[in-house]
Amino acid sequence: LYEKIGAQLYGIISDSSWASEAIGAMLLTPGYEDQQAELAIRMIKDGDAKKRLNRDTILEVRDSLRAVLGELLGSLDWSGYDFVGITVSLNQLCSGLYLAKEIKHLSPSTKIVMGGASVSGTAGEAILNTFPFIDFVVSGEGEGALYSLIHSYLEAKPIDETFIRAEELKDMDSLPPPDFSDFFEELQRLPPEKRFIPVLPVEFSRGCFWGRCTFCNLNLQWKGYRSKSSNRMAREVLWLSRRYGVLDFAFMDNALPPKEMSEFFREIRERGVDLKFFGELRASISRELAQELGASGLKTVQVGIESLSPTLLRRLRKGRSVMDNIATMRHLLEAGISLEGNLILDFPGSSEKEVEETMEALRFARYFKPLKAVSFWLGLGSPVFSRSDEFQIRYMRPHRNYKTLFPEHSPSETMVYEYGGTLKRDRALWKRVRREIGEWHRFWDEHTRHIPPLTYRDGGDFVLIRQVLDKGTVLQHRLQGLSRKIFLDMLEPIEIKTIMERNPGVSSEKLHSFLEDLHVKGLIFKEGVKVLALPVRNRKI
Numbered sequence: 001l002y003e004k005i006g007a008q009l010y011g012i013i014s015d016s017s018w019a020s021e022a023i024g025a026m027l028l029t030p031g032y033e034d035q036q037a038e039l040a041i042r043m044i045k046d047g048d049a050k051k052r053l054n055r056d057t058i059l060e061v062r063d064s065l066r067a068v069l070g071e072l073l074g075s076l077d078w079s080g081y082d083f084v085g086i087t088v089s090l091n092q093l094c095s096g097l098y099l100a101k102e103i104k105h106l107s108p109s110t111k112i113v114m115g116g117a118s119v120s121g122t123a124g125e126a127i128l129n130t131f132p133f134i135d136f137v138v139s140g141e142g143e144g145a146l147y148s149l150i151h152s153y154l155e156a157k158p159i160d161e162t163f164i165r166a167e168e169l170k171d172m173d174s175l176p177p178p179d180f181s182d183f184f185e186e187l188q189r190l191p192p193e194k195r196f197i198p199v200l201p202v203e204f205s206r207g208c209f210w211g212r213c214t215f216c217n218l219n220l221q222w223k224g225y226r227s228k229s230s231n232r233m234a235r236e237v238l239w240l241s242r243r244y245g246v247l248d249f250a251f252m253d254n255a256l257p258p259k260e261m262s263e264f265f266r267e268i269r270e271r272g273v274d275l276k277f278f279g280e281l282r283a284s285i286s287r288e289l290a291q292e293l294g295a296s297g298l299k300t301v302q303v304g305i306e307s308l309s310p311t312l313l314r315r316l317r318k319g320r321s322v323m324d325n326i327a328t329m330r331h332l333l334e335a336g337i338s339l340e341g342n343l344i345l346d347f348p349g350s351s352e353k354e355v356e357e358t359m360e361a362l363r364f365a366r367y368f369k370p371l372k373a374v375s376f377w378l379g380l381g382s383p384v385f386s387r388s389d390e391f392q393i394r395y396m397r398p399h400r401n402y403k404t405l406f407p408e409h410s411p412s413e414t415m416v417y418e419y420g421g422t423l424k425r426d427r428a429l430w431k432r433v434r435r436e437i438g439e440w441h442r443f444w445d446e447h448t449r450h451i452p453p454l455t456y457r458d459g460g461d462f463v464l465i466r467q468v469l470d471k472g473t474v475l476q477h478r479l480q481g482l483s484r485k486i487f488l489d490m491l492e493p494i495e496i497k498t499i500m501e502r503n504p505g506v507s508s509e510k511l512h513s514f515l516e517d518l519h520v521k522g523l524i525f526k527e528g529v530k531v532l533a534l535p536v537r538n539r540k541i
């Protein structure tokens with residue numbers, strides 16, 4: 001598909017789940033193109049990207065997708081297969097269903113098994129009940145379940161369950177390394193100017209060791225947390241790198257395992273290879289760890305920041321403070337690791353206090369890479385979904401977009417729900433935060449060509465701090481002697497009483513007034529009894 005429609009259009013469409021699904025839906029349920037094309041265009045939020053799209057472009061993408069899947073369908077004699085397994089993750093549900101329908105049409109005796117994140121839990125059961133061409137759905141991890149299913153079939157044992165809740169694999173080291181040879185063969189068939197060196201997806205762990213965030217519905221797919229050993233992971237990555245000639249990897253984990261991750265990156269660093277990685281982390285990164293990870297090839301991370309309001313963080317059950325979030329943002333920037341993080345807006349039952357707290361924290365967060373504003377969406381099986389009363393939700397029903405995707409028979413349960421409650425008020429409350437985040441992006445784009453907007457340089461017995469203000473005015477601050485020492489003490493979140501203990505010559509009054517001055521100037525962040533110096537060590541970005 002990439003070859004047919006080009007990288008740019010492919011990127012625009014695949015950035016939106018609804019748009020991708022709408023195009024797949026045109027193949028699955030022909031005759032509703034107008035509504036589905038309208039949905040695809042409406043769900044592309046990026047203004048420039050939207051300008052490139054109209055009904056005809058969407059229909060061309062649909063035709064290309066049909067041609068690609070048609071080639072696949074025509075390339076095999078499906079009647080020679082007893083089972084066909086189709087995995088559907090993000091953006092692939094409707095295309096996967098179309099493929100299943102066509103294979104069943106070509107070979108009615110072939111059993112179709114679907115698995116993957118999009119058919120987890122009761123949403124998967126509803127898909128099975130809605131589409132008669134699907135024989136089995138595996139919810140959860142496919143390896144063992146698929147093996148047992150086929151084994152039973154080969155031994156002619158009765159198979160009673162068509163919806164299979166899979167057992168979780170216990171030992172991840174027992175998995176073989178992923179086999180990408182088909183993908184690379186396909187790449188080789190592309191014309192030379194369209195070939196590229198891909199980023200390979202790899203998996204360190206499954207599940208989440210925290211698993212409590214109220215907005216998250218990961219528990220539909222996973223209950224327990226397991227990871228590969230660091231040594232096994234390092235061997236796998238180095239083997240994949242050599243075998244396929246690639247240097248870039250993306251960990252698909254929800255949260256990299258903290259201890260094993262450190263060992264893994266140490267091993268990679270010691271090998272002296274120029275590998276680069278993407279990974280998802282919890283916001284608990286020390287300055288030292290960030291430096292180590294940055295030096296070991298971790299170049300981009302997604303961190304579950306989600307909020308800068310302590311009240312909202314508690315309701316989200318993130319288990320992290322605003323201080324943890326700001327410190328993580330600071331340390332990653334200093335270590336040269338690009339942060340991709342979100343701020344969840346419009347969370348059900350929001351309060352003025354949450355908005356105020358966020359606005360206050362944004363004054364300090366603005367010196368770091370901007371976060372993306374995302375509206376809360378209600379996921380099937382998330383704690384908000386299961387305990388909707390607590391979040392002032394009055395009703396929930398499958399999101400109306402599913403009616404456009406499946407106009408004839410819509411599954412009774414879906415992954416995304418719409419709801420009624422405080423939504424209108426929540427949106428109105430968060431409007432000014434959304435605007436402020438827009439300003440933050442503008443500020444960052446305009447004032448960070450070469451160096452971050454708040455940096456320091458250490459001169460040995462003094463530090464120079466460079467601070468870019470809103471309109472681009474640059475201030476220089478000099479901290480000498482003891483002030484420098486206290487500033488350097490604050491490069492990690494630190495309790496004020498610890499600063500006092502480390503610097504017995506300073507009176508409490510003097511220290512508090514010094515800290516207050518730095519706080520008013522936006523040079524340190526304070527939360528409770530802790531403080532953090534915000535400037536990052538000067539370096540080019």
Ligand code: SF4
Pocket residue numbers: 208209210211212213216217218254255282304
């Ligand atoms: S949001 Fe992230 S940290 Fe929270 S439960 Fe889900 S995967 Fe775990």
